[in-house]
Amino acid sequence: MSTTANSTKYANFFKRFIAVLIDGIILIIFGFIAFGRQPNEIANPQAIMYNILAFISNWLYFAIMESSSLQATLGKQLLGIAVTNTHGNQISFGQATARYFGKVIWVVILIIGLLIGGIGESTGGHDSPYWAVAGLLFIISFLTLIIGYIMALFTPEKQALHDIIARCLVVNDRGTSATIPWKPLIIVAILAMFVGRGILPQIPGSNNSLTVNSTPTSEPIPTELSSPAETPSPSPIETREIRSQILNHLEGLTLDNIQITDIATPRTYNICGSPLQLLMPNKNDQGEIDWKLDWTQGGIAYVSRLKMHGYSGKMRSLFPDDKGGLTTVDETMQLYTSAKGLVLLGFNPVDVETQKLSKSYKADNLIIRKELDSSITIINCDNGGNNSSVIVEPFGKTP
Numbered sequence: 001m002s003t004t005a006n007s008t009k010y011a012n013f014f015k016r017f018i019a020v021l022i023d024g025i026i027l028i029i030f031g032f033i034a035f036g037r038q039p040n041e042i043a044n045p046q047a048i049m050y051n052i053l054a055f056i057s058n059w060l061y062f063a064i065m066e067s068s069s070l071q072a073t074l075g076k077q078l079l080g081i082a083v084t085n086t087h088g089n090q091i092s093f094g095q096a097t098a099r100y101f102g103k104v105i106w107v108v109i110l111i112i113g114l115l116i117g118g119i120g121e122s123t124g125g126h127d128s129p130y131w132a133v134a135g136l137l138f139i140i141s142f143l144t145l146i147i148g149y150i151m152a153l154f155t156p157e158k159q160a161l162h163d164i165i166a167r168c169l170v171v172n173d174r175g176t177s178a179t180i181p182w183k184p185l186i187i188v189a190i191l192a193m194f195v196g197r198g199i200l201p202q203i204p205g206s207n208n209s210l211t212v213n214s215t216p217t218s219e220p221i222p223t224e225l226s227s228p229a230e231t232p233s234p235s236p237i238e239t240r241e242i243r244s245q246i247l248n249h250l251e252g253l254t255l256d257n258i259q260i261t262d263i264a265t266p267r268t269y270n271i272c273g274s275p276l277q278l279l280m281p282n283k284n285d286q287g288e289i290d291w292k293l294d295w296t297q298g299g300i301a302y303v304s305r306l307k308m309h310g311y312s313g314k315m316r317s318l319f320p321d322d323k324g325g326l327t328t329v330d331e332t333m334q335l336y337t338s339a340k341g342l343v344l345l346g347f348n349p350v351d352v353e354t355q356k357l358s359k360s361y362k363a364d365n366l367i368i369r370k371e372l373d374s375s376i377t378i379i380n381c382d383n384g385g386n387n388s389s390v391i392v393e394p395f396g397k398t399p
Helices: 013-035 046-066 076-080 093-103 107-128 130-154 161-166 182-202 236-251
Strands: 079-086 168-172 267-271 274-278 289-298 300-310 312-320 328-338 341-351 364-370 376-381 387-394
Touching: 013 076, 013 130, 013 182, 046 093, 046 182, 076 079, 079 093, 079 328, 093 107, 093 161, 107 130, 130 161, 161 168, 236 300, 236 312, 236 387, 274 328, 274 341, 289 376, 300 328
Parallel strands: none
Antiparallel strands: 079 168, 267 274, 289 300, 289 387, 300 312, 312 328, 328 341, 341 364, 364 376, 376 387
């Protein structure tokens, strides 16, 4: 096909847009079948692997379909349009690959921006000059996405940016007979489902460190404790004031804005220093809980309020910081069951004062079991495999 051919041979922007929507719906359905539900978070290994698998399967879908004798994806075929080279012939797999990567170049720029923004956050917060570079890349990414596709409205041969990169045209189909490349598509689908349903669930997910919880980092504990003369004990009045302050902080805990994080079960995790298989809880495991928890980890006292409704809830924890004050952290708690008892996994620890994810506090993991004498045993674990027993009592205002 000559590039000077009549413009009516080129597929218009509207047809191409509808075809993209149809292909998007097809790929979303396939992704759900092959890989399951997409993780809510984006920074944990399971979510990263999910996105990599989705990217590879999308690439193979477009590259196989457009380089086949069909010369079109299913969406394009339904709209009666096809992809050709500049001479009107079938494109190669390499050319189809270049065309696909030309479509997603904006994603690459966006990821680079996010990585640079992460460096800025870890080195100087929002005042870091890295954020200026990241912001510029975000703008470039957005413009590449928008302008790259809108170009099809104005170029003589209705080419978008990815068409120009791969030296392709999108034309109204001439009605030539062709068949869908079922064999390679079925092979890709089987491999995707094998990896998505077999390997992907075995990758740890969520930044709650499904391995174990940990306490916030703190200054090393002195090897010699101060004598009572050097560190006077607080008076009864001061003690009551501290307890009142703690209870006031814990009173504000609500079950609003719970961020549920899906994890595949059954699955074995390293919890409390040993492998433990987690299962979804039974109906009789759920219930209403409002407890006050006390434990000590690394010589630091922690006081928490745990509220559960059904299979999910929240826990607010208070502990002394290195400035002589109190730090308050909220986290979402989700219920699972195991051979050792009920397991509560924490997710997304948020500093209550700043309302940002805490960088130093890793989410808590609690193992809860009802003993033969009807007493309740609760164990909290840190990421070094250390266990701490927890004192539990109904939450109330009375110190």
